[in-house]
Amino acid sequence: MDLIILANAKKEGLSFEELNEFRVRDYVEFSNIYIGSNGNHKEPQSSDIARGPTQKDIDKLLS
Amino acid sequence: MKKIKIGDKELGLRASPLALFYYQTEFNKDLMSDLMSLQSMAEINENDFSDFDSVKLLQIIYAMNRANNYGKEFPTFVAWLNGLEYMDLSDPEFILDAMDEAMDGFFRSLNGEYQKKAEEIKDKVSKSKSEKG
Numbered sequence A: 001m002d003l004i005i006l007a008n009a010k011k012e013g014l015s016f017e018e019l020n021e022f023r024v025r026d027y028v029e030f031s032n033i034y035i036g037s038n039g040n041h042k043e044p045q046s047s048d049i050a051r052g053p054t055q056k057d058i059d060k061l062l063s
Numbered sequence B: 001m002k003k004i005k006i007g008d009k010e011l012g013l014r015a016s017p018l019a020l021f022y023y024q025t026e027f028n029k030d031l032m033s034d035l036m037s038l039q040s041m042a043e044i045n046e047n048d049f050s051d052f053d054s055v056k057l058l059q060i061i062y063a064m065n066r067a068n069n070y071g072k073e074f075p076t077f078v079a080w081l082n083g084l085e086y087m088d089l090s091d092p093e094f095i096l097d098a099m100d101e102a103m104d105g106f107f108r109s110l111n112g113e114y115q116k117k118a119e120e121i122k123d124k125v126s127k128s129k130s131e132k133g
Helices: A002-011 A024-035 A055-062 B017-027 B031-044 B054-068 B077-083 B092-106 B113-132
Strands: B002-006 B009-013
Touching: A002 A024, A002 B017, A024 B017, A024 B092, B002 B092, B009 B054, B009 B092, B017 B031, B017 B054, B031 B054, B031 B092, B054 B077, B054 B092
Parallel strands: none
Antiparallel strands: B002 B009
16 A cells, blocks of 8 residues: 555655655545546547647737 | 654654555554554543553554654664653543544545544543542
8 A cells, every 4th residue: 555655656746755745635635636536537628629730820920 | 744742752743655654664564454453442442541552553653753754864663762751651642642643644534533533532531630630
């Protein structure tokens, strides 16, 4: 259990010092938010993804 | 983070994931399961802590105190115990404070339930003390 938490925290980009700021229950909460499994997670829709710039956008920017 | 007083010393306790790791490396046991066994003991004897496994409790306090001192030199369990000049192992105040931080910090589902219970027990104990004295 302890090593799993440490390994997961490392994957989530936390240092031991940062991890130590959490209580175990707070870390679990953080992890749930990080991986998006708190019940509110949804797959990104095509409307959520930004489209790439077109020549028209570049012309507008430079004009 | 919670502070408890053992004898003259004030100790900061932190129920962080590192405390679990320190417990495992120092005592080669799982903190969570030891904590659960202490919890069931406390339920049996609400006002009487004489049967409490005080070594186990001190080990948990040690791990949480070590987590609170992350990055600093920290003694082994025996040296740490030796550094505590005086302790009253039947004092419900420090036992409940330590258990409170542990139960509240390590277990997500309790949501302050243990804290309420600990406060109730503390009230009962202080009332019975004042009645006697």
